[in-house]
Amino acid sequence: MGKATTSTRIAQAEKIAKTLLSDEDLSALEEQAASATGIKKAWKKSLVNRQYSRRATVERLTRINSDGFDRPLAELDARGFDGAGGGRMSTVMPPVEYRGTSVQVAGIYPWIVGAKAPLLGTPLGRHLTTGAAVGFDPLYAWKMKAITAPSCFICALNGFGKSTLLRRIALGDIARGTLVLVPGDVKPDLRVLTEQVGGQVSEVGYGTGAINPLDRGPIGDAIEQLPAGSLERDKAEFALHARQLNMICALLEIVRRGPLKDFEETLLASAIRLLYAPGSQFTTTHAARIEDLLTLIAAGPEELMDDAVADTDEEYRGQIKPLLRSLRALVKGRFGETFNRHSTVRIDITKPMVDLDMSSVPPGDELMRAAVLLAGWNEAFAAVEAAHILADNKVPGAKALAAHIILDEVWQVIQTGSSAVARLDAVQRLQRSMGVAMTMVTHSLADFEKVGALGMIERSRARIVGPVPEAELDRLGRFMKFSRAERAMVTGWANDSTSSVEEKKALRQARRKVTGDGDGTVSAGSKRTAAGVGHFLLKLGEGATPGTPFKVWVPQAEKDSGIHDTDARLRAADEDRATGRAA
Structure with missing residues (x-):
């Protein structure tokens, strides 16, 4: 059997050897391939590769026919030596895999494969x-x-499971005492989790909750606890004014579908400051609304006329008309229902998780969704900033706050x-x-x-x-x-597509598990999922x-x-x- 196999291999090698080029001819062919272009170059390179492949085949077929001694030699193939004592394996098993650190297994390079699995949190x-x-969450990884x-x-x-992944990360944060804020849950995917961990759920949108962008909110409450006339209080007041201005400008740009003019932003800044000037009727406990801002701008106080560089009432009126139209869009209709009422949302940072449910806004109303999302994000960051103001000024009972905001x-x-x-x-x-x-x-x-x-x-x-x-x-x-x-x-x-192996496994499990009434129907956990x-x-x-x-x-x-x-x-x-x- 062995001799017949040997002669066959030698005959096959001799047949292939007749098609091989000499070393000189092969070198000449390689030079032609290097100088050629386009399709001709690809053809020449294929001829060179074919020659090297045939040479390797001849070498493999003719090697180990003898070892220089007068004795029979077992045949060698990819599975080992054939014959008694040759150690041939008819079934080649995969090598045993071990895992270790780069320090421990560095000596066996290159027979290693990178397979790190970080444990960085949840x-x-x-x-x-x-x-x-595998574990990860942003705060712990940082x-x-x-x-x-x-x-x-x-x-x-x-x-494909983004929401499930978010819930896993959120649960880990809650377990370590990190406040999880979801200031824009439009589906809502995280509401049930918030309710089950004892968190706060607030609805925002059509016919539900409202967010007043001019409300002083938690930062206003924090300012009331700072010493009057202190530098820290003045800095907090400036930060609050900038936050109110940014939110009003952002909402106006959304309803206008375009940017504000430079003097309009200056005019809005002055108007918001006048609304909360000392002696005004508006305070932290009694917030101004957008319609109050509209009334003040339409009245045209001297400072606002100076901001518009208007010499007469008629000139001032002509310049502010576009701004008044945009403000009226925030006062009337669906925007007014949400942004021109006193805020019903106040984030409670003592809860483990806070979810602002905005699912009442239909998916087709893109502008309204963008506005409520932006307002919700603003509320979340304001709550965190207020907590930091109190902690930095060592107000009794205040403590540093670590929060994870999911956008x-x-x-x-x-x-x-x-x-x-x-x-x-x-x-x-x-x-x-x-x-x-x-x-x-x-x-x-x-x-x-x-x-x-x-x-x-x-x-x-x-x-x-x-x-x-x-x-x-x-x-x-x-x-x-x-x-x-x-x-x-x-x-x-x-x-x-569904993995056939996983699907068959799920179906077998479903057959064993029936609902409590014994009617043989499969449970919800056995539903098909994409691979x-x-x-x-x-x-x-x-x-x-x-x-x-x-x-x-x-x-x-x-x-x-x-x-x-x-x-x-x-x-x-x-x-x-x-x-x-x-x-």
């Missing part, structure tokens, strides 16, 4: 390759010096082209001094790209990327490095450092609590439809 899931636990600022960005297509659906504000871009950018730059961790969530960078806001994403020190298409990776690739394997992995997750649901790639810092791929793990207790069940309404409708069809 346990999120398991590494897709090694199965090791504390451990893994990132230089507590900012995070999450990007993934709809329906979901950022694109809905960015797409308006309003001043929100500059405002969020400024907040992101000052996160460490404000004691605020911030996580921004979106499903695409297209809107950021349109308004030139990609810098906000670039300055996020941690990026978590879920299933996205190739075009989205190209945008992310401007400031992130993805290896070929990472690109293929992330785009593969976005392929909305990429819950898969994310965590990348920290800069450079080409490999990311950490993981799958979000949800404990059974969280599943039973219902905090992750965002499809309850859709599933109920589908079950009712199926019941009606069966009847």
Whole structure:
């Protein structure tokens, strides 16, 4: 058997050897390939590669036919020596894998593969390759010096588990005593979690709660506790005035769909200051409203006429008409219902979590959604700033506050082209001094790209990327490095198909588990899911450092609590439809 095999291999090698070029002819062919262009170059290179491949095949077929001694020699192939005592393995087993630190396994390079699994906070899931636990949240990662600022960005297509990931991060923050603020829950995805942890839920929008942008709010309350005439009180007053002005200007730009003129912003600043001037009827406990601002500007006090550089009442009236129209848009209709009433929202920082439910604003009303989101974000940052004012001035009972602000659906504000871009950018730059961790969530960078806001994403020190298409990776690739394997992995997750293995496993489990009434129907936990649901790639810092791929793990207790069940309404409708069809 062995001799026949040997002769066959030698005959095959001799046949291939007849097609080989000499060394001189091969060198000449390589020179032709190097000097050629276009299709001819590719053809010549293929001929060179074919020659080298054939030479390697001849060498493999003819080697180890003898070892210089007068004895029979076992045949050698890819599975070992054939024959008794040859150690041939008909089934080649994969090598045993061990994990260790780079210090411990550095000596066996290059037979190592990077598979880091950082434990930087809340346990999120398991590494897709090694199965090791992966943990992360922005504040803890910053504390451990893994990132230089507590900012995070999450990007993934709809329906692939962004909200579940956010809830896992929020639960870890709450467990460590960090205040979690969700100042714009438009779906709402985090309301149930807030209620179950004993947090505060406030509704904002049509027919529900209101946010008055001229309300002095928590910063006004903090100022009342500072010594009168002190430098700290004056600084806080200036910061509050700037916050009120920025919020009014941002709302006017949204309803106007364009920027304000320079003198209009100056005029608004003077008008807000006059509303709260000493002796005025408006105070911290009795706030002015937008209609009061409109009345004051329309009356035309001397200072406001000077700001408009108007010599007569008629000239002043003509210059402020566009501003009055914009202010009336905030006083009347749907905007007036939300922004021209006394505030019903006051964030309680003693609660573990605060959620501003804005789901009453319909998705089609883009301008209104952008306005309420911006107002909610302003309230959240104001609450944190007020806590810092009290702590910095050592007011009795005050303490330093660490907060994590989750900004979901950022694109809905960015797409308006309003001043929100500059405002969020400024907040992101000052996160460490404000004691605020911030996580921004979106499903695409297209809107950021349109308004030139990609810098906000670039300055996020941690990026978590879920299933996205190739075009989205190209945008992310401007400031992130993805290896070929990472690109293929992330785009593969976005392929909305169900793993046949996982589906069969789920169906087997569903058959064993029936509902309590014994009718044999499967439970909600056995529903089909796309293959990429819950898969994310965590990348920290800069450079080409490999990311950490993981799958979000949800404990059974969280599943039973219902905090992750965002499809309850859709599933109920589908079950009712199926019941009606069966009847």
